Amino acid sequence: MSEKRKSQLTAFDQLLTIMDELREQCPWDKKQTMETLRYLTIEETFELSDAILDSDLEEVKKELGDLLLHIVFYARLGDEQRAFDIGAVIRQLNEKLIRRHPHIYAETEAKDEEAVKQNWEKIKLKEKGNQSVLGGVPKSLPALIKAMRIQEKARGVGFDWEADEQVWEKVQEELQEFKEAMDQRERDRDAVAAEFGDVLFSLINYARFLDINPEEALERTNRKFIHRFQFLEKAARNSGKSLADMSLAEMDVFWEEAKKRE
Structure with a gap:
């Protein structure tokens, strides 16, 4: 084992010890539940996102630490309920990563990134027993990110356009339908909103084909x-x-x- 890995494991061990001490001795930490931590975790995730967008690596390091603390905290709470501990969380993650990368740990071939994504989605669908490829998309995702994930998952099973020119034609088609709905907006406001949603969805699709993250x-x-x-x-x-x-x-x-x- 390298000295770097030993140092990393020592730091993680100290974090677990600190978490135990805080849970047992700190008045605030003693009162927390998974429900009370949930909104704080969401806030920390957005703070990490801000740091990444600002290209502030020092802040990214800090926010990653805050998120790691939350993960360790949830695991401690799970341990108290005799449901799981941090070891179980990590072991389950390790098993999943090995299972979903058969091109590394088994004999499946994946020549490029797209093949890896398709394998991942197929394995995930089988694991979760979802009857729909889209069943794993969280309902509470923001609409723009949800649209992107929906499209990515559909692509994972081959349901997608073949070329970006086709997607651009679809954008133009949706824009025309939106314009037509606008001409009748006094009679059908719901149609305007529906067509506007179609325009946004098609633009997100086009961005994906151009390798642009719309969010x-x-x-x-x-x-x-x-x-x-x-x-x-x-x-x-x-x-x-x-x-x-x-x-x-x-x-x-x-x-x-x-x-x-x-």
């Missing part, structure tokens, strides 16, 4: 807008003006200046 792309645009708008607010204050009293043309001057500073 990341949209978040970049969100951040860009926030940066520009906050510059606009600051510039307005510095000029002694209020956004509420400015015309759109006046605000656009500051907006264009913000774009030039990027």
